[in-house]
Amino acid sequence: SWTPDNFVDMTVAELKEKVGNDKVVLGLSGGVDSTVAAVLLNKAIGDNLYCIFVNNGLLRKNEFESVLKQYEGMGLNVKGVDASNRFLKELEGQSDPELKRKAIGKVFIEVFDDEAHEINDVKWLGQGTIYPDVIESISVNGPSATIKSHHNVGGLPDFMKLKIVEPLRMLFKDEVRRVGASMSINPELLGRHPFPGPGLAIRILGDITAEKVRILQEVDAIFINGLRNAGLYDKVWQAGAILLPVNSVGVMGDERTYEKCVALRAVESTDGMTADWVNLPYEFLQKVSNDIINKVKGVNRVVYDISSKPPATIEWE
Ligand code: XMP
Structure with a gap:
């Protein structure tokens, strides 16, 4: 019968057989799928797995630094690439x-292609594709989705001509989490909301x-940390803040202000295809709203x- 431990043993053996002494490049996103795929590949081929974690400047507050540290702590051969300015410029x-x-x-x-070229004689592209991605061929999360939906722009980049290795392509999300847990990946990382x-x-x-990115990062951090501190994080499937293109009038002391409005969103879902808004306690919303307005300038x-x-x-977009 299927158990996470059996899956790990079998998959590591298969990966060793398939990849041999070749090098593999893999894009880490900070999400569950790419992380579990990387740890499996790392078990099989060690430092012949070259992980690339790109900061697009649009991650949560402190996310790039803290997730990169976790990856290093897990023994992954990972390179963090801060390309924030390149992304912002293009946007x-x-x-x-x-x-x-x-x-x-x-x-x-x-950015990924540049980094892949730095690796001498890389043969494979590793991806965290899971079974629902295979069926839909559009993934909800991670770099693999970005790649798939954009590879027709201006011809195939070189890394897309690599052979593909996808150790999770037969698994559902809950199985990926169980496999991750059986390899002792930090539960906090495995339980993260989709992003x-x-x-x-x-x-x-x-x-x-x-x-605007700075403002939203501050707002989002207050909301998400608030959910964690109130024990609500794991009751929510996904949560985040939205910066609206709206200014509205307020008062501060004797002064009239004309500043930005943010929306908070928290949903329950199983696969993101349908979702219900979460009935968060009024007291929680009140506290988070006060914190945001008091602490986030603008x-x-x-x-x-x-x-x-x-x-x-x-x-919202
Ligand atoms: P929607 O907004 O379509 O979102 O209800 C469903 C799920 O998909 C995520 N989402 C994306 N993920 N690239 C991604 O990797 C995207 O362009 C994208 N748009 C939406 C969203 O966060 C939710 O989990």
């Missing part, structure tokens, strides 16, 4: 959601600037999204 003046996604996909592929590949870019409605209003999917999507 300059873009306010259409699909064009923003395209811009991010394009830069990701360029979209384009990151905060699709939660900043309209065009993106470094200042925000004077917080609203909570009470729309379910369908017809509203989880993301």
Whole structure:
């Protein structure tokens, strides 16, 4: 019968057989799938697995540094590449959601291809593709999705001509988590909410600037840490904050303010295809709203999204 331990033993043996002494390059996203795929490959081929973790400048606050440290602590041969400025530059003046996604996909592929070229004689591309991705051929998360939906732009980059190795392609998400747990991957990492590949870019409605990213990172961190501290994080499937292209009037002391409005979103779901908004306690929302308005300069209003999917999507863009 299927057990995570059996799966690990069998898969590691298969990977050794298949890959031999070849080198593999793999893009880590900070998400569950790419992480579990990397740890499996690392067990099989050690430092012949070259992991690349790209900072697109659109991750959560401190995420790049803290996740990179965790990867290093797990013994992965990983290179962190901070390409924030390249992404921001490509996004300059873009306010259409699909064009923003395209811009991010394009830069990701360029950065990843540059990094793959640095590895001498790499033969394989490792990916964290899971079974639902195989069926839908569009993945919800991670670099693999970005790559798939954008590889037709301007011919195939060299890394896409590599042979592909996908150790999780027969697994569902809950099985991936169990496999990860059986390899002692940090439960906090395995239990993380899904996070979209384009990151905060699709939660900043309209065009993106470094200042807007900073504001949203602060707001998001207060919300997510608040969920953790209140013991609500694991009761929610996905949560995040959205920076609206709206200023509204407020008062501070004797002064009239005219500042930004943020929306908070938290949903319950099993696969992201449908979702219900979560009935978070009023006291929790009250505290988080106060914290955000008191601590984040430039925000004077917080609203909570009470729309379910369908017809509203989880993301606002
Ligand atoms: P929607 O907004 O379509 O989101 O209800 C469903 C799930 O997909 C994620 N999402 C994305 N993930 N690239 C990704 O990697 C994207 O462009 C993208 N758009 C939405 C979203 O976060 C949710 O989990």
